[in-house]
Amino acid sequence: MWGWFLGLAALVLVADQLTKAWLTSFLAPGESVRVVDDLLRLVHGQNAGGLFGLLQGQALPFALVSLVVVGLIVGYHARSGRNPYLSVTLGLLLGGALGNLLDRLRLGYVVDFVDAGIGLAILLLLAASLFPSLARRLGAEGRG
Numbered sequence: 001m002w003g004w005f006l007g008l009a010a011l012v013l014v015a016d017q018l019t020k021a022w023l024t025s026f027l028a029p030g031e032s033v034r035v036v037d038d039l040l041r042l043v044h045g046q047n048a049g050g051l052f053g054l055l056q057g058q059a060l061p062f063a064l065v066s067l068v069v070v071g072l073i074v075g076y077h078a079r080s081g082r083n084p085y086l087s088v089t090l091g092l093l094l095g096g097a098l099g100n101l102l103d104r105l106r107l108g109y110v111v112d113f114v115d116a117g118i119g120l121a122i123l124l125l126l127a128a129s130l131f132p133s134l135a136r137r138l139g140a141e142g143r144g
Helices: 002-024 059-079 084-107 120-130 132-143
Strands: 032-036 040-047 110-115
Touching (some): 002 040, 059 084, 084 120
């Protein structure tokens, strides 16, 4: 499942960076555009801190934390076995983590561009944690 995991992470990283470049070309920092009423908005946020904007101005320490997170995601995938569900979920997370790391190193902040509440990969991991039998079953079906 390493090919799927790394391929999806690379795809997410490229899509992340292209989307951020596109969005920042027409939205000024702090501006947003409603896509689906108040449920989904495109925003141009510049987060120089951590999760939810905590500890602003700490790009370098958070870049180091991002490296640790990347290592944890890869390590978790290595121990997860051949489970397609977890490979997809962790591939999504890895791509996002690498995109944020690249932003921090290149810009000194993360460009936040979607306001939809909790992210898809986090929801998938939460579902796998709450319903492990479902994740095992979906993973087994994916191996066919």
